[in-house]
Amino acid sequence: MSAERSPMPVLVAACLGLFTVFVQTTQTIGSLSAVQDDLHVSAADLVWVPSMYTLVVASFVLGAGALADRWGRRRVFLAGAVAMAAGGLVLVFADSLPAVLAGQAVAGLGGALITPSSLALVTHAFPDPRRRAGAIAAWAAASGLGLAIGPVTAGLALRWWSWHAAFWLNLVVATLAIAVALLYVPESRVPGGRPDWAGQLLGTAGLALLIFWLIDGGHHGYASGRELSAVAGAVVLLALFATVELRRAHPMVDLRLMRDPSYSASLLLAATVLFGFVGLSLLQVLWLQRVRGLSALEVGVQLLAEFGTFIAASVLAGVLVRRSGPRPLIVGGLLLAAAGAALFATVGPADTFTGYAAALVIFGLGCGLANAPSTALAVGHVPRGREGEAGGTVNAARQVGAVLGTSILGTLLTSRFEDRAGTASDPREAFTDAVGYAAWTGAAVLLAGTVAALGLFALAGRRTPAAEVPAEPATAQPAS
Structure with missing residues (x-):
């Protein structure tokens, strides 16, 4: 990033993006009773309305961070914001449970892409450790703001309109994040990095099975045949993931x-x-x-x-x-x-x-x-x-x-x-x-x-942190 370019627009875009990730969670929870009544959803199926979003975010967020370093942090952030806006649009017009779950899944993919890429944009834009700490604090505060606003917007939507109206907020804020990123956020990536597709596949699948076991087991018991199969699959896939990553010269996650x-x-x-x-x-x-x-x-x-x-x-x-x-x-x-x-x-x-x-x-x-x-x-x-x-x-x-x-x-x-x-x-x-x-x-x-x-x-004692070890610098390119 050039010295003349202010990092503040990067922080604004990152905070807008992270806000959508967390407001989606609480406004969904606040809308559950209305969704159940409107779409005649059983209690067992209703669990998956918020859980679908959580499952997708948690499954893809690990790989999304490494992808941002290699493919471009701004590019991954924009892809996530577009997915978040698209998920919100699906939910605004959803008239069935499958449509709601689809909207939550698309929004969850957006959340998984936004969360690590927004943090990477902030940390790259603020190289000075002291300024970086304040920027990360503002980024984290955006998550709290999203959690706080979600129940209020859901309550207002239910009082004056319908549960669909609550999801207009994410559509609008995600669009604002896209605009700021396109206009003011420079691209940055690790030069020469190659995606670790084996690590991406094993890590994502392993986390997906683990999160599914945690969510589904909480409602149906952790010892059923389905749950035991899920956790066994998670253990095998994550063990393979660790084996692959430890053998890679440039792993997705350096264990x-x-x-x-x-x-x-x-x-x-x-x-x-x-x-x-x-x-x-x-x-x-x-x-x-x-x-x-x-x-x-x-x-x-x-x-x-x-x-x-x-x-x-x-x-x-x-x-x-x-x-x-x-x-x-x-x-x-x-x-x-x-x-x-x-x-x-x-x-x-x-x-x-x-x-x-x-x-x-x-x-x-x-x-x-x-x-x-x-x-x-x-x-x-x-x-x-x-x-x-x-x-x-x-x-x-x-x-x-x-x-x-x-x-x-x-x-x-x-x-x-x-x-x-x-x-x-x-x-x-x-x-x-x-x-x-x-x-x-x-x-x-x-x-x-x-x-x-x-x-x-x-x-840890007085070990030198890894951040002090020189690394290959990331390249910065102007926004197009």
Whole structure:
């Protein structure tokens, strides 16, 4: 990138793109009841409306990062934004369950392409580590903004129009991202890089089977024949993937980086943050709807206390990381998030917003402080020119963490509620008890992830990060 070109339009385009990835998630969840009523969808089939999006994003995000480095970060970002807009268009006019699932799958492919390529664009546009930390914090804040806006737009659409109208937002924002990228974002790639098609195929298929097992097993049991076949296939494919990648001179994912304890810790922390944030957010939405009896719009407004704090904390982290480095913010943030999760576990069915607002704020603050620094830590441990690979790897870890959070905490909630429903005099009491049980588990996972990461940091000692190792520079080309 030339010195005269400002990197800010790159950050704007990246933030617009990432916003669409996360707003798609929460506006879909906020629209589920209306989709079920309008299209007469069974409960078993309804699960796959949000899960289809998650499955595609999580399956393709790892390969998309390496593809961005080799094929061009701007090109992959534009392809993702086009897919996101196309998926939104399908959903706006969907009149059947297959059409909804198709729209979610296309949007999911867009999300998988946007997430690592947008991070790679930002890290390449901001080579100075101090400015890069602030830019990544702004990029991470865009995800929180998307999560916050999704339930509100879904609620407004359901109140004034129909569930279809909620998806106009992504169509418009994705189009804006395309326009900014076409006009102002330069192309960059690793010169001479060749796509690792064997790694792409094995990694994508292995992750797809793993994520399918996590999602489907949460609703049908993890020990059925179908689930056992899926997880066995995932293990075989991912083992083959690791074997192929370790033998490649230029692999899709350089697994040798895992030897650096700091890099491994960053992936673990990224997964832990999303495990807690997405898993607890699901519990909060369900509790507010089923116990407090709030509408989709009311849920969205109340959760602004958490998501708004998450956004503010992400921005604050970008400032603080320049002084303290990422590790104190990550550890402190996870401890705060665990405290917020534990506090939410103590809420009662009669509690009003003032009774649980503190839990939402503390939880959002902790996740916001830890989110961006954990991503920056991972990107900072790869050689320059491989930002897309790092973005794909850390975001694959984040997606697996998010799926684990919803699957494990959702399963614990369901099983606990079934056990308590027969003995509790008030169903709201039984559901609140089940939410608390799952929330305590989420708090424990956040603490365990923190302890494990501290152990890896201790092993790292004073090793020189991989980011300090010279790498073949990426080329930058002007936008056409």
